[in-house]
Structures are given as structure tokens and as C-alpha cells.
Amino acid sequence: MIYDLSQPHFNGAPQFPGQPPNATEYQQFAAEGEATVERCTFMTHSGSHVDAPFHYLPELPTISELPLAHFYGPCVAIDLQGMPDEHGINADDLRKHESLIAGNAMVLLKTGWGDRRRNTKRFLTCWPYMSGDGAQYLLDRGVKGMGIDALSTGGYPEKHAESDAHKLLLGANKLLLEDIHIPNALLDGKRRFFMALPILIANAGGAWVRAVVWDTGDLERESPVEQVGPVIPDAVAAQITLMREPA
Numbered sequence: 001m002i003y004d005l006s007q008p009h010f011n012g013a014p015q016f017p018g019q020p021p022n023a024t025e026y027q028q029f030a031a032e033g034e035a036t037v038e039r040c041t042f043m044t045h046s047g048s049h050v051d052a053p054f055h056y057l058p059e060l061p062t063i064s065e066l067p068l069a070h071f072y073g074p075c076v077a078i079d080l081q082g083m084p085d086e087h088g089i090n091a092d093d094l095r096k097h098e099s100l101i102a103g104n105a106m107v108l109l110k111t112g113w114g115d116r117r118r119n120t121k122r123f124l125t126c127w128p129y130m131s132g133d134g135a136q137y138l139l140d141r142g143v144k145g146m147g148i149d150a151l152s153t154g155g156y157p158e159k160h161a162e163s164d165a166h167k168l169l170l171g172a173n174k175l176l177l178e179d180i181h182i183p184n185a186l187l188d189g190k191r192r193f194f195m196a197l198p199i200l201i202a203n204a205g206g207a208w209v210r211a212v213v214w215d216t217g218d219l220e221r222e223s224p225v226e227q228v229g230p231v232i233p234d235a236v237a238a239q240i241t242l243m244r245e246p247a
């Protein structure tokens with residue numbers, strides 16, 4: 001099985017508050033006698049993306065300076081659904097999953113936020129985030145990095161809530177994967193493999209990814225394996241203009 005964890009980019013897609021709006025439009029269009037070409041304006045930290053250490057720490061590597069091996073490896077998903085809004089995920093929360101959080105795994109944190117990705121005040125400002133205490137726990141467990149199904153590793157709106165975990169994890173050259181969707185099927189405690197290769201943007205602190213997880217060994221098969229996702233909810237699909245005929 002291969003799982004697509006990517007959240008879609010589209011006109012007005014949800015993103016960390018206070019940034020210029022996401023925009024995607026047809027620049028020219030096959031139904032009007034041209035080849036179809038889109039023009040996109042997105043912040044690098046919107047939609048499913050990875051953070052490079054340079055994002056918070058200017059002396060550390062950018063996206064284009066990191067080796068490919070930074071962006072793939074073993075992974076495990078843990079279930080953190082049901083936490084209070086704006087909760088700082090701490091060491092005690094993570095210790096409940098201690099047997100899974102080990103051995104250089106990428107830890108994928110399911111808060112449930114990725115299932116309700118909409119431009120609502122709650123989604124945009126109230127997600128449970130990684131606290132500095134929780135980040136230190138992840139470092140002590142020796143993980144490869146973490147992914148979260150919310151807009152950022154850190155929280156909103158307090159400055160320290162946003163920066164503490166970022167600085168600790170990026171300072172230790174850990175991978176941060178943000179704004180993903182985590183299917184419930186991954187919450188079975190099984191170790192799998194993930195890859196989230198960034199678009200090669202020179203000298204950037206972050207970049208968009210197509211984030212995928214698969215059952216170990218599945219991609220070596222000769223025939224394509226069954227796919228789960230991506231999930232584009234109806235409410236989102238309604239906001240994506242698909243033009244097959246002239247407007």
C-alpha cells in the first residue's frame with residue numbers, strides 16, 4: 001500500500017495566518033487554442049512542505065544544501081487526536097507512545113487537524129503544536145524528525161510557541177514536515193517508509209513536497225500497489241477551478 005499524505009495547493013488554500021494569499025490560475029488554456037499552463041503564487045511554507053534548518057537558523061543548511069537522504073527514511077505514525085485546542089504537545093503526551101518513538105524514525109503526529117483543513121478560525125489558529133519540552137523529548141529519543149497534520153510544528157499566536165520546537169529540532173538538523181494529512185490506516189503502530197522530496201529551490205528555508213508513505217517492500221513489486229489518498233474534501237474541491245472549456 002502507498003499512502004499520499006499531501007495536502008493540495010489551490011486558490012485561497014489555508015496557510016499560516018498573516019501571509020499573502022495562495023493563488024493558482026490558468027495562465028493560458030488548451031481549450032482556447034494554447035497549451036494549458038498554470039501560474040501559482042504560494043509561500044514556501046504553505047501546503048505540505050518541509051522546513052530546512054535555515055528556516056530559523058541562518059548559519060545552517062538550506063533546502064538546496066541538504067542531501068536527498070535528509071528527506072526519506074523509516075517512519076511511524078502516532079495518534080494524538082482529541083487534544084485540547086492550542087495544546088502544547090509535551091514529553092508526557094509523547095511518552096505514552098514511547099515504544100514507537102525510537103530508532104531514527106520520522107514520527108508522524110496525527111492531531112486530527114489535517115482532516116479539517118479549512119479556512120476556519122479554529123483550523124488557522126488553534127492547532128495543538130509541539131512544545132519545546134516535547135521537542136527535547138523527540139531529540140532524546142533520537143528520531144529523524146517529525147511531521148504534523150497542522151499548519152506548523154510550532155503554535156500560534158505566541159512567538160515562543162512558534163519558535164521553541166523549531167529552533168531545537170532544526171538546530172539538531174532534524175526534518176520537519178508540516179501541513180500533511182495522516183490517514184487513520186497508519187495508526188496501527190507499524191513501521192513503514194516515507195519520502196518527502198522538496199522542490200529544488202536554491203537557498204530556500206522551506207519547499208513544497210509530495211509526501212508519501214509505503215509499506216516496506218511494496219514499491220519493489222513489479223505491479224503498482226494500491227493507493228490511499230490524497231484526500232481532497234468536497235468543500236475544497238469546490239474551490240478549485242477546473243476549466244475544460246473556455247470560460
Ligand SMILES: [Zn+2]
Binds near residue numbers: 045049051152178206
Ligand atoms: Zn514550515
